[in-house]
Amino acid sequence: MVKQQRNLLWLGLVALLGGGMIGAYVFATPTEQVIKINSKKFVFIPNQITLKKGTPVILQFTSEDVMMGFYVPELGLRTDVIPGQVRELRVVPEKIGNFAFVCDVFCGSGHEDMNGMLSVVE
């Protein structure tokens, strides 16, 4: 049975970090949207993610083959993505814009191409 781990992140207290984001661990509610992001050598599927400002969402990660890392540097948002596990990040986006994400765990020839874009819109 797949081990499920919840790594829930609340990103809402913008003012405390001068427009940045701050995280705290909370539990998701059943009604929140879940976006599944599968990873395999050397791609995140999907690699374009659009979120609505102020709307909580669960990003749910799986890996088909090797360990990866999902990292959005500008938002300080990251998790390991481990085969056989489901990792989740709860996100409440507060900052509009396009934020690049990357695999930050070296996973082979093609690792350098493993990235994507998280967009936050009104």
Added chain:
Amino acid sequence: MTNRRDFLKLAGLGGVVFASGLSRFAIGADGKHASGAMAEDFYFVQLSDTHWGFSGPPNPEAKSTLKKAVAAVNSLATQPDFVIFTGDLTHTTDDPKERRKRLAEFRDIVAELKVKQVRYIPGEHDASLDKGEAYQEFFGNTHYTFDHKGIHFITLDNVSDPAGRIGDEQLAWLEGDLKALAKDAKIVVFTHRPLFDLYPQWDWATRDGAKAMDLLMPYQNVTVFYGHIHQEHHHMTGHIPHHAAKSLIFPLPVAGSQPKRAPLPWDAAQPFKGLGFREVEADVKPNKFDIKELTIKAS
């Protein structure tokens, strides 16, 4: 003493570091290890990111580029005291047997260097998929120190952990090594990834690099040389300069200048464009460098 102009004319590939005026660095007042009594002028050569085993359009001359670099170093009128390769000696492969084959071929090619003092550190392509196991079979420890003519050299491994961490154990080792040094000791750090957040969006960072920098900050004369980003780059963390070397396989774009960190395309009209060498001449003042870039020619 090396004639710098001769050096500029003859060097063909790679990063070249010219250190001079080292006799200015005296033994620390507290008697701790520092430079000084034996200090004399010398230079060393830094080569980086040779990616032996790579094949593809970004470098149709991949099978000859490393050999050209070796020939260029051998052609220097005055040979360097030592040569160091700062990681990604080989291009990665999932096949452990093929990885060892590439490491062996690399070793055999660089054995042609006239200089027999050759040092190595791994890059993520060499070491991240097996935590440095194969690399160590060929080149030994992934982090170590050595002293040469008044300079204390420290190599740091930020690639054997695929997450790009130095790790607490190695950081403790670094702390212990630094404690033996005077605060004015001349220190050079070699590493593969940048120790600062150059551009994490392209994985150009070391996750715990700030911890290493915190340990280095109390020391007055520290310079960091690294690779990984396949281009010349210079950065200051307080008083500590970081200098990235060009690659010997293909150049990468400036951070954030394009959506993906794809190699810059090979220019048939200008072979080896972007693989030119960097010359750094250390002035007598700590951490002051004069840097020149030269292009390379196909023949």
